[in-house]
Amino acid sequence: xxxxxxxxxxxxxxxxxxxxxxxxxxxxxxxxxxxxxxxxxxxxxxxxxxxxxxxxxxxxxxxxxxxxxxxxxxxxxxxxxxxxxxxxxxxxxxxxxxxxxxxxxxxxxxxxx
Amino acid sequence: xxxxxxxxxxxxxxxxxxxxxxxxxxxxxxxxxxxxxxxxxxxxxxxxxxxxxxxxxxxxxxxxxxxxxxxxxxxxxxxxxxxxxxxxxxxxxxxxxxxxxxxxxxxxxxxxxxx
Numbered sequence: 001x002x003x004x005x006x007x008x009x010x011x012x013x014x015x016x017x018x019x020x021x022x023x024x025x026x027x028x029x030x031x032x033x034x035x036x037x038x039x040x041x042x043x044x045x046x047x048x049x050x051x052x053x054x055x056x057x058x059x060x061x062x063x064x065x066x067x068x069x070x071x072x073x074x075x076x077x078x079x080x081x082x083x084x085x086x087x088x089x090x091x092x093x094x095x096x097x098x099x100x101x102x103x104x105x106x107x108x109x110x111x112x113x
Numbered sequence: 114x115x116x117x118x119x120x121x122x123x124x125x126x127x128x129x130x131x132x133x134x135x136x137x138x139x140x141x142x143x144x145x146x147x148x149x150x151x152x153x154x155x156x157x158x159x160x161x162x163x164x165x166x167x168x169x170x171x172x173x174x175x176x177x178x179x180x181x182x183x184x185x186x187x188x189x190x191x192x193x194x195x196x197x198x199x200x201x202x203x204x205x206x207x208x209x210x211x212x213x214x215x216x217x218x219x220x221x222x223x224x225x226x227x228x
Contacts, residue, residue: 009153032213043117043204043219044156051213090155098213099169100146103155 002027004074004091006104014112019063019078021107023091026072032094033074034101035065039087047089050074061085086111115139117220119205125226126195133191134223138207145188146217147180148204149173156204162188195227 007022025031035047048059055067065076076089088108092101118137126132138145143164148156159178160170164185174180177195182188192199202222209215 006155041221043221044206044217045219046216049213049216092155094212096158096169098211100158100161101156101212101217102158105153105155 002031002093002095003102004033004093004104006091006107008107009105010108010110012110012112013081015083016080019076019081019085019109021076021089021109023074023076023104024072025074025093027093033067034092034094035059035063035076036090036092036103037087038090044090047076081111083111083113085109117205117207117218119220119223121223122221123224125228128195128197128227130195131191131193132195132225133189134203136188136190136205136220138187138205139218142207142209142218143185144208144210145182146206147188147190148206150202150204150222197227200225200227
């Protein structure tokens, strides 16, 4: 079964510092991978998705993720953190014949001054 | 695009009672999903509809859970004889088509507390 694992349930960075949120996948077939963000008291929003067209995927709000097959990873990065980036981030993989998403356990990002 | 709407936002109920949640998807979205999220976990798939047809149900969805989407518009999720383990955030999402080509739009969720 396809799944994703997010390392680090909480990550804290200083404003302006690099953001790195880790996601590793397990799949016997080429996966389709997603990152979602959940701001406080809001629904989940799609940040970006990997569909095998390009290994480096750019998303909204300056985030990007790189698919690395050799490392079975799809880490999310942002060069410079902003206070408004504080939220919970979920990695997900497309499963069930392409009809549903299976989410990781999430990483809470805290941005400090 | 008014977004996915869920009602109520919060529900507190006593063990053994029945509860019903409602989800209004984005109009013209033919797919509607229900997920459940507990503290420290990511959303877990419960079921999804394409139009009015319920196409898949998770093994997480016991016999006490039932979901409907009459006329392919809004959906309801009912939990009968609630248990404390049902306490969670229930999320609804909708999409225009398959997930790969059409992003899921999530509502803000209904938080259920069973006492």
